[in-house]
Amino acid sequence: MTALPQYERLEAPGLWRETPQAQRREVIVSFGDTSLVIADDRSATALTHWSLAALVRRNPGGRPAVFAPSDDPGEELEIGDDTMVEAIEKVQAALEARRPHPGRLRRIGWISVVSALAIGAVIWLPGALIDQAARVVPLAKRADIGRMMLADLEHTTGVACHSTEGDKALALLAERLDGVTEIAVLPRALTGARILAGGVVALGQDTLIGPDTPEVAAGAILAAQLAQSGETPAHALLQWAGAGAALSLLTTGDLPAKKIEGYGASLLARPISLPNTPAALDQLLSAFKAAGVASTPYAYAVDPSGETVLGLIEADPFRGAPAPQPVLDDAEWLALKDICS
Known part of the structure; x- marks a missing residue:
């Protein structure tokens, strides 16, 4: 499971809009393995799945929280439930921590090399001078x-x-x-x-x-x-x-x-x-x-x-x-x- 275990059965109401011109409709929001599931609030039929890793919050700190599946204009989802908003952000943080970070590894590598050189200079340079x-x-x-x-x-x-x-x-x-x-x-x-x-x-x-x-x-x-x-x-x-x-x-x-x-x-x-x-x-x-x-x-x-x-x-x-x-x-x-x- 990608979602944190404590949130596997968490659901919350939301307002979903498929396009900027479309009317908002009531939906039920829940977690899938690697996605946020948006379903019709009456039939429980899944309308769309958004990748949790790519999820973007449009209004950080604002309420209700506004999410989108990417930075591009299009779908939007409003969630007023604080527990669900907090859960989404925690799950995103957990996914980010598990994702490989080549750039970070390179930075760590460079920092290690520079630190080693600095230590070597402190030890070696005075004697060499x-x-x-x-x-x-x-x-x-x-x-x-x-x-x-x-x-x-x-x-x-x-x-x-x-x-x-x-x-x-x-x-x-x-x-x-x-x-x-x-x-x-x-x-x-x-x-x-x-x-x-x-x-x-x-x-x-x-x-x-x-x-x-x-x-x-x-x-x-x-x-x-x-x-x-x-x-x-x-x-x-x-x-x-x-x-x-x-x-x-x-x-x-x-x-x-x-x-x-x-x-x-x-x-x-x-x-x-x-x-x-x-x-x-x-x-x-x-x-x-x-x-x-x-x-x-x-x-x-x-x-x-x-x-x-x-x-x-x-x-x-x-x-x-x-x-x-x-x-x-x-x-x-x-x-x-x-x-x-």
């Missing part, structure tokens, strides 16, 4: 960003130390180490070294005042390079600063200093960890060997007992023999040690 910005930033700009990172570090560590001879020694140390363009010694709060964008390195004064050999400073930088774990300093900074900073860098070629305020303190809060796997230890030892730097002095600077750094001591690439070339000569090393004096 950061990756792209970190990948395409020019080398010169990387160095500028590295100096910005250094300036932010200085809010916590104090201004980098400088002296004529000390700066020359730092330049020589930078030349000795692959991937390092410039080194700045910070007077406090920094232990070891941190690699900044563009090959800029922040070096803690602790690597100069304790040991009596430049291998410790060189080793701290090599360990910091390994600790990056494949992520460039520029990418790490943008990951911290967010997609807005990456977008600014991509669209204007500039990274406002306010976008990285506080990054220095965040960097200091992440200590450099020593290799804890054989593979990582081998990588670090290979870096010492390539740079021509003995690893033992750095190992003892990290742990005077040698217990936690035994691998760096026992597998020192220059154990028992001097490195091919000193990291710095005595005069250069003394100038570097006194750079913050």
